[in-house]
Amino acid sequence: MRIAIIGAGALGSFIGAKLSKEHEVMLVCRRAHADAIRERGLRISGKTELVVNPSVGCSAKELEDFGKIDLGIITVKAYDTYSAAKEYRKSMMDAKILSMQNGLGNLEAIERAVGRNAIGGITSHGLTFAEAGHVVHTGLGMTVVGDREIARLLTSSGIDTRYSENIEGEIWAKAVVNACINPLTALLKVKNGVLLELPGIKRMMKRIFLECYEVGKRVVRLPESRGRLENRVYETVRLTCENRSSMLQDIENGRRTEIGQITGEFVRRGKELGIEMPVNETILELVHGIEKITIHR
Structure with a gap:
């Protein structure tokens, strides 16, 4: 082939x-x-x-x-x-x-x-x-x-x-996971595993998750229950604990990130559905701010 x-x-x-x-x-x-x-x-x-x-x-x-x-x-x-x-x-x-x-x-x-x-x-x-x-x-x-x-x-x-016959749901589920991990690693400039070592950051991950899950379940048929998908977030962090997320690598190299296509899409869909997204809106603005600083440094 x-x-x-x-x-x-x-x-x-x-x-x-x-x-x-x-x-x-x-x-x-x-x-x-x-x-x-x-x-x-x-x-x-x-x-x-x-x-x-x-x-x-x-x-x-x-x-x-x-x-x-x-x-x-x-x-x-x-x-x-x-x-x-x-x-x-x-x-x-x-x-x-x-x-x-x-x-x-x-x-x-x-x-x-x-x-x-x-x-x-x-x-x-x-x-x-x-x-x-x-x-x-x-x-x-x-x-x-x-x-x-x-x-x-x-x-x-x-x-x-x-x-998977439900690949759209799988894509949205992965986007939920990415939204919980990638922006935080980019903001904190840490490997994935550090997110579970800091109680306050783990609580922040949960707040991001709850907002994104609420949007996702309204748009597609998510492949997992809320509890199982939340556990997948933490398991992904553990499995990739030594990884520097792609968003962190982009920030470190002065490149544009995919924050708009991950967190930004959840925020946009949330607004369309009338779902409040205060944590994700804040994360979106912070990462965009860091982008502007690092790209034009």
């Missing part, structure tokens, strides 16, 4: 590395990452130890030259979903398209860009972009997709994956 990973940062590189052992894979990524992979190969270290040599490219033309693809996996930041899907849609016209992204609204953005349905997916593996050509697998997690064939494909490549 010929597979393209659109936006191969930490997660996309990890997925692409695993798939490249049995399939033809092109990582569409930044130039420095592509150059490092061409020179030294793509290294995954940590929970996974692997060095592979997938094809790499940095443009729509290079992906077109790679040939007809069977599966396009989009892993760009959520705020870039529409533009990336539109830029690379020619290569994906006859392919299945899988979104493996944080945040809400990605499937809708892809569908607007390419004019047909995309498949949803989530994962909670902890991954850190160490340097160009090198990704660290910091924590094991679960992966869920809305397509049986793709679930089998990922599992056979070494990423244990289950199929």
Whole structure:
């Protein structure tokens, strides 16, 4: 199978590395990452130890030259979903398209860009972009997709994956988990595990959770009860205790975060539904403030 990973940062590189052992894979990524992979190969270290040599490219033309693809996996930041899907849609016209992204609204953005349905997916593996050509697998997690064939494909490549007929609910449930963890790690500038070590922060996580859960259950069929989903938040922190969340990494590197597509979407939907979201509104403004400070520093 010929597979393209659109936006191969930490997660996309990890997925692409695993798939490249049995399939033809092109990582569409930044130039420095592509150059490092061409020179030294793509290294995954940590929970996974692997060095592979997938094809790499940095443009729509290079992906077109790679040939007809069977599966396009989009892993760009959520705020870039529409533009990336539109830029690379020619290569994906006859392919299945899988979104493996944080945040809400990605499937809708892809569908607007390419004019047909995309498949949803989530994962909670902890991954850190160490340097160009090198990704660290910091924590094991679960992966869920809305397509049986793709679930089998990922599992056979070494990423244990289950199929869900309620992938929309799964995406919203993961967004709830992300909203409880990522913004707090970015604000406190700590690894995930620290959140459970501070009683006041754990209480804050619960307040964030209760607001987001109330919105989620009104919009979709969440796959878990309130108690079980809340426990999943804490279990995710424990499983990825050494991970620096993607939002924290963005802040540390002076980049835009996905706060608007995670917390911002919960706040927006909450307002539409008449649900008060005071804690999440405060978190949203604080992270946006830090973004402005770090990006323009």
